[in-house]
Amino acid sequence: MKTFKDLILFKPNQLIEITGAPLTNQGILAYDFILHKLQQENTDNIIISATEIMDAINGNRNFQDLYLYLDSLQKIRIESKDSKGKLWGAFNLLSEYKKLENGIFVAIPPSIYKALETKEKTKDSLYYTTIKLLEKRIFKCLYSLIFYDFFKKYENINIPTLTVENIRQITGTIEKYKEYKIFKAHVLKKALIEINKFETKFEYSFEEKKIGRKVNEIKFIRTEKGIDDVTPENKISEKLLKAIEKARKNRYINESYSQKAMEKIFQKYEEKDIIKALKELYKYNSEIKSFSKILTAKIEDIKNSKMDKIKENQGHILGQEKIETAFKNNFTEPKKSDLDIEKEKISNLIRNSDLPTNKRMNLWSELAKIQNLKDLETFKNTLEKN
Secondary structure, eight states, rough: OOGGGOOOEEEEEEEEEBBBBOOOOHHHHHHHHHHHHHHHTOOOOEOOHHHHHHHHHTTOOOOOHHHHHHHHHHSSEEEETTTTSSSEEESSSEEEEEEEEEEEEEEHHHHHHHHOOOGGGGSSSSTOOOOOOOOTTTTHHHHHHHHHHHHHHHTTTTTOOOHHHHHHHTTOTTOOOOOOOHOOOIIIHHHHHHHHOSSEEEEEEEEEETTTTTEEEEEEEHHHHHHHHOOGGGOHHHHHHHHHHHTSSSSHHHHOOOHHHHHHHHHHHHHHHHHHHHHHHOOOOOOOOOOOHHHHHHHHHHHHHHHHHHHHHHHHHHOOHHHHHHHHHHHOOOOHHHHHHHHHHOOOOHHOOOOOOHHHHHEEEEEOOOOOOHHHHHHHHHHHOO
């Protein structure tokens, strides 16, 4: 039997930062637990006892409050934005609920059910935020629960700057705490103090951005506890995140995608080259055996092509006899080995060939694995025969 420690919800990012939801501490926790159960059962409806819900969220067994909250979830229309800030959809958080003799029947709309579906390899930060319900239920402040989800959603990328108006919408305080200093004390400061008390990895704070004398935006700051700053180089930028999301709309890429491989590639290559390679792979229409190999090959091809253009431009401006001087004056390049030089030549031959794209990708993958000139010569001979 699962314990409370096992109560983990891979929460679709579209269900975070929603506006218009009825907000109570037990209501938020109850809905997360219902989503957890539906995700575990891989279904869009379930019969669940009120006692099980209240025990899971450490509730006071006031079942009437639970029924009122479920009723509001079924009635209120929610608008949600995607990671690009565009309208993702409008829906009710529950499509149906009713009391039965053996429990409560709850059902969710198709759009939420589809978003809840997961496979082991897709449970990553691109589409889902891992919510530990045992951690979340310790918070007493309603706004701590909202900011907990928000910070978890952006844990691996920069936290976006939000307008005060947007924060009021997410926290349901449009008509509350009208004076900013009271809003700041009861919503922002109170929530962050409580989160920082229990958070073991990060410390959260915020800066105010003003237009004139009025506070217009809030910039959230995340620092590792015991370290001055979170190194931005170790974070995936939102631009790269969007490129990955788009590429994964291609079913061949999505089926072979590896987050671990993506993180290694991010450490090895420039972000702009990775983004360009992902854009080109988005058009790929064949089965992919290794996501890492094909993306690496594409990036290497982009790098080689870029270097060829630089040399071509330098040659046009300075004349061939001055290319070497121009490169020495303007570029600091490591000396290439004979193997690297020959591999680059063969890479160019592959790129300029009339072979199909998938064939060229496979050849580049094989070329990248070669470690000595003897194997390279064999590869070249085989290539020339074909």
